[in-house]
Every structure is written in C-alpha cells, then in structure tokens.
Amino acid sequence: MTSQLRAYRSAMLHSIADPKDVGNDDSYQYFEDGILVVDNGHVVDIGPADEVLARQPSTLKVKQYHNKLITSGFIDTHIHYPQTGMIASYGEQLLDWLENYTFPEEMRFKNPIYAHKVAKLFLDELASNGTTTALVFGTVHKESVDVFFEEAEKRNLRMIAGKVLMDRNAPDDLTDTPQSGYDESKALIERWHNKGRLMYAVTPRFAPTSTPEQLETVGRLLKEYPDVFMHTHLSENKKEIEWVLDLFPERDSYLDVYDHYGLLHKRSVFAHGIHLSDCECQRLADTDSSIAFCPTSNLFLGSGLFNLPKMEKFNINIGMGTDVGAGTSFSMLQTMSEAYKVMQMQQEKLHPAKSLFLATLGGAKSLHLEDKIGNLAVGKEADFVVLDLHATQLMRFRMNQTKNLEEKLFVLMSLGDDRTVCETYIYGNKSYDINGEQQQIKTAV
Template sequence: MKDPKAHPTKAFRAAILHSLANPTDVGLENSYQYFEDGMLLVADGHIVNVGHAEDILPMLDASIEVVELDGKLIMPGFIDTHIHYPQTGMIAAYGDQLIDWLNNYTFPEERRFEDDDYARDVAVHFLDELARNGTTTALVFGTVHKSSVDVFFQEAEKRNLRMIAGKVLMDRNAPDDLTDTPESGYADSKALIEKWHNKGRLHYAITPRFAPTSSSEQLRLAGKLRQEYPDVYLHTHLSENPKEIEWVAELFPDSKNYLDVYDSHGLLSNRSVFAHGIHLCEQECARLAETDSAIAFCPTSNLFLGSGLFPLSKMEQSGIKVGMGTDVGAGTSFSLLQTMSEAYKVMQLQGEKLHPLKSLYQATLGGAKALSLDNDIGNLEVGKEADFVVIDLHATQLMKFRMEHAESLEDKLFVLMTLGDDRAVFDTYSYGQSVYPVNNR
C-alpha cells in the first residue's frame, strides 16, 4: 500500500553543511561535511543522496525536479530539546527570577489552556514560529490540562512534524485550578500515550513540571508509566536556580541531591531529558552519564532569569549527552541561531570559546543524540528523514555586508549564528515537504 505521505523524488542544489560527529570527540576537521556546490536528493521523506552537484547531476533521471537555490545554504533542521508551547503568549515577561516568574506570569497564562480553542490557537502560532525559525523537532511542555496536549498533537500531525510532548504533572505547590492528582495525572498520561506515542512522527514525554510541584506518589506513578512504556520520554527541569535546589532539599529530605529525587522514582534513562542542569554536583553528573540521560542547555533563559552559566565542558567531560533548548517563554527567542549566539556568550563568561561548528552540532546532531533519535534525524546522511532548513546568508543588509568580509566557512557560520534570526530562514522542510513556504511570509 502506498504511503499517503509519500512524494516524488526531488533534488535541491545549494551549498550544504552538516555535522557528522561531536567536534569534542573527533576534532573540528572530522566533525562536519561541506559541499560548496552541493546536491541533496530527497524521496518519500528521506535523504537518498547527498554530495557534490557535479557528481549527482549526471545520475539524475530527467523527470526529477531540481530546485536551484543559488546563494543559499542547506543545513539540518534545528532540534530544540526544551521549550514550552503554552508560554508563547508570555514570552518577554519582565523582571523576575524563576519561582516568582512562575507565580506571576506562567501560572496565570497556563490557566487559559483549559479552553481548547485558545490552546489550539496558541499551538498553531507556536508551530508556525518553529517553522519560521527552522526548527523541525522539539521536546515540548504542555499544561496540566490533558486536552492541551491532545490539541498540540493534532496540529503537529497535520504538518507531519517530529514532535515530542507531554501533559504536565503537578499535584502540589501550585494554584489549585492548575493541579491534578497522582491518579488523574497517571490516567491522563496513559490515555495520551496510547493515543499519540509513536503515531506517525509523534512521541510522548512523561512530564513532571519539576520536583517541587510533584509529590513522591506522583513521581512514583510517573516511574510506573516509564516501566509500562519504556520507549516514552521523561521531560522535566533540574537544578536551574539555587533557591529551587534549596526548596527541593526541604521537600525531599531523604534524597541525596536534586537528581536523586527523580532517580529514586525510576525516572532516569536514555530517553530522559532534564532542562538546565546548571548547578550539578559530581555525583549527579556521574549518575546522568551512567543512565545515558541528557541535559538541555538553555542559555537564553538562563541569562534572562539570572539562573547561572551552564558548564558545558564539565558536562561533556562527565560523558553526559547535551542538546540545546530555547526554553520559550523564559527564553526570549524561538530562533536556535540566536540561542547559539547566547551560548557563545555564556561560554565566554566562563573563559571558554564555543566554536561555530560545535554550536551547529549542539543544535542539530547533538540534539538528536540527546533525544536518542540520531538514527533518524540530526544530519543529512543517506537514509535519514529529510528535515532540513534553507538559509539565506545575505538575509539582512548587515549580514550581506559582513559575509563579503568572511574569509572561511567557520567565519561565515559564526556570522550567521551571531547576526542571524528568523529572517535568515528561507525555507524549512519537514520529512521532505516545505512547512514554511517562502510565498506565505
């Protein structure tokens, strides 16, 4: 039976750049592949060839459409390993650190998601913004309302996106009208897993907001869900703010540290992603590496909320998988290009340099590895799903002027990451189909 989403072979001609491995592991020169005049051949949502245009063109059947993208750069679609779709409408909320920010902005906004029409409207805007910024995969928080996640998956399915999302579990230390119970959270999550997990390109994430808003019983039932559905994700927050860490120690006095709260309830695995992880001790780092769990590096929100500087080198030296997250709405942009720029500054403040090829890895293949999806997405290797973004390196007058003075690929890439934003995204393709048409801008 023919795949209803299948589509004809199409060739895209442009400069092509993608990561092959972590530069920290293999060195910069072995970490990427670049074709100045390249060709990407796509069929039925997958990459069937990539290389120099002069090598592939003679092999093409005359019936294959060739999309000429003169002056453009093709890269893998960006992967956002931590973002909140319900916070789209409160991005750029002024003047608080984490706990006050939740109480003053986040919770009032999330109340509105009891209304399915409102949730759908935000989901549409959210997915539009992801596509506008070249993001093709994201690990997404919903709200405590089961229907908020149902609506999100419905909209993501329409676009054939690879999205991971979950209903927030929150049974204490939050407004009464935004809490569930251990039993209702378990039942709602189970129903959503049965309905959406592994449906098309969609996956489910068990989603405790963070340890302070879940009782031990709720975390126990979250662990039960993970045992019952071992290939679902676990998505939550960890060690973002010093006051938060102190609060966790008060709420869970028998736990050795913040991570141990989750660990003691069976929530660590190769599909567990913890946002932030700024203030981790050596014991926590070792346990994350041992369980193949991942951390989402969220530089924009960490700076915006004054949470601290993420120690990327320490995480990698500990053997921890690290992806990159925008963390909208504490994060101030949907753009992973702008997020890469902030990551560079975070590392500068720690006396370290973040090479642009390393940033590209973190926002693409590194994110795929953090999500245990690197067999399917993350770069442009043959056989992988055709999620890619077409970049205009001359999108603004300043970018155009600066690119004229760029002397190397690394220089051009760094200019893109420093000056680029959604204006640099010419087109976004998910599973080989455009989800951000130029003529719709």
C-alpha cells in the same frame, strides 16, 4: 510507493559527529556546490553537484538557490508551547516568575479553543525559525496536549510532548492528583505515542510540584512504556535547589529525587542542569540521560552559566533548547549566539561547529533519534532548512568579508534570526516559505 524524487542545489552543511570526539574540522560535511535528493520524505542522495547529477536520472529536476545554505532542521530539546503568550515578561527570577506569569497564563489552556490558537501560532513560529523537531511541555490539562498533537499531526511533524504533572505547590486550577495524572498520561500515551511521527514524554514539571506519590506514578509509567520520554527541569536556580532539598530531606541531591523514583533512563531529558555536582553528572552519564542547554532563559532569569566543558568531561548527552517563554526567542540561531556568550563568560570558547552540532545532531542524539533526524545523511527523514546568507544588508556585507567556512558559520550564528530562514521542509515537503509568509502578511494588512 510512488516515487516523489526532488532535488535541491545550494551550498550544503550538516553535522556528522561531535567535535569533541573527532575535532572541529571533521565534525561536519560541507559542499560548496551540493545537491540534496529527497524521495518519499527521506534523503536518498547528497554530495557535490557534479557527482550527484552523474548518478541520478538525467530527467531529475533540480531547484537551485543562490547565496543560500541548506542544513538539517534545528532540534529544540526544551520548550513550553503554553508560554508563547508570556514570552518577554519582565523582572523576575525563576520561582517568582512561575508564580506571577507562568501559572496565570497556563490556566487559560483549560479552554481547548485557546490552546488550539496558541498551538498553531507556536508551530508556525517553529517553522519560520527552521525548527523541525522539539521536546515540548504542555499544561496540566489533557486537552492542551490533545490539541497540540492534533495540530502537529496535520503538519506531519516529528514532535515530542506531554501533559504536565503537578499535584502540589501550584494553584488549584493547575493541579491534578497522582491517580488522575497517571490515568490521563496513560490515555495520551495510548493515543499519541508513535502515531505517525509523534512521540510522548511523561512530564512532571519539576520536583517541588510533585509529591512522592506522583513521582512514583511517573516511574510506573516509564516501566509500563519503556520507549516513552521523560521530560522535566533540574538544578536551574539555587533557591529552587534549596526548596527541593527541604521538600525531600531524605534524598542526597536534586537529581537523587528523580533517581529514587526511577526517572533516569536513556530517554530522560533534564532542562538546565546548571548547578550539578560531579556525582550528579556521573549518574546522568551512567543512565544515558540528557541535558538541554538553554542559554537565553538562563541569562534572562539570572539562573547561572551552564558548564558545557564539565558536561563533556562526563560524556553527558547535550542538546540545545530555547526554553520559550523564559527563553526570549524561538530562533535556534539566536540561541547559539547566546550560548557562545555564556561560554565566553566562563573563559571558554564555543566553536561554531560545536554550536551546529548541539542544535542538530547533538539534539537528535540527546533524544536518541539520531537514526531518524539530526543531519542530511542518506536514509534520514528529510527535515531541512534553507538559510539566506544575505538575509540582511549587514549580513551580506559581513559575509563578503569572511575568509573561510568557519567565519561564515559564526557570522550566521551571531547575526542570524528568523529573517535568515528562507524555507523550511518537513519530511520532504515545504512547510514554510519566507516569501509566501511575507505575501500573506501583506495581504492580511
């Protein structure tokens, strides 16, 4: 393979371990003046600039950044691409919100032209916010997932997505059957799973919208394709939990519904998990299942406060999710800011090193992809983001008041948004440049 050696010089920060295991200061690697070297889509060297330059060819061309910070691309462990067009919809809690906003919008995705338009916008938004991998809901329409994967494949993205399975308690135009859902999911898996950097997630929306017969087919798919993901919702809202127990009176808990049908395994990701018992937490840990912490949507829908310390006590894998469109921003930086506030409301502190972990390496571990993505270690896929520490006048002023890296990182997470993302790189190639994007918008106007 022909070498494509490229190098980038800047301040550099990436997560290397969970702060709960090693402490905050030992959970990351930071180079005030660092160089990242990329070849054929992978990181081949990283470290202090003088050390990297000494061991690399003298002909190495280095792109230098000033007042920037390079870190690994953000990983969003729960998001709905079909809800892009209904983000910021006013005034409902979960179940009414689904009925009044979500289902009407998702009906439009039967049209592949509309689905393609939204998929492009969605992936553009991820790139402009520095998100390089996401676990994504489609709709019940097979076409919506084909279109999403087609667009993601063009961009060489590491994306995980799946067709929604719903055979009850939803509008007729948004329901399938156990057999059709199984057949279409199987066809999508055969076409897309492990094609390039793409992966598939079997995606029952949540227990109330699937009959026992459909949940049985989900368990069957997971047995037939043991390396696919399973992606659904869990214990987001108290009324939702009551509904689940009414629909499945023979089961002990919400989680037990999924467990009974064989839906818990190491690539199972459950969004939210706000109202979980100790027994449910233990079962998630025992099965190596993961939870996506979605602070902006939990606050927006009034669902509750995620208990991160409790989940850590049970050693459950945790990633972070924007949960667009109940979540109010594609920005993982803004999501980290809201996560801090969720912890504050529970008299707990969320250290910026932990936030960085949840949005990068923690997300990779919750997806069991930490051997491929999640930080800038040598051998990893070169998905990274260049952040502008002086993106706004206020950020520049505030950064100049900081005394250490911890303060800088906290300011970045508190004040940062899409304006902070200067460039995004996918598999070693630039996929987004804020200056190019701004020029494009200016030309269009």
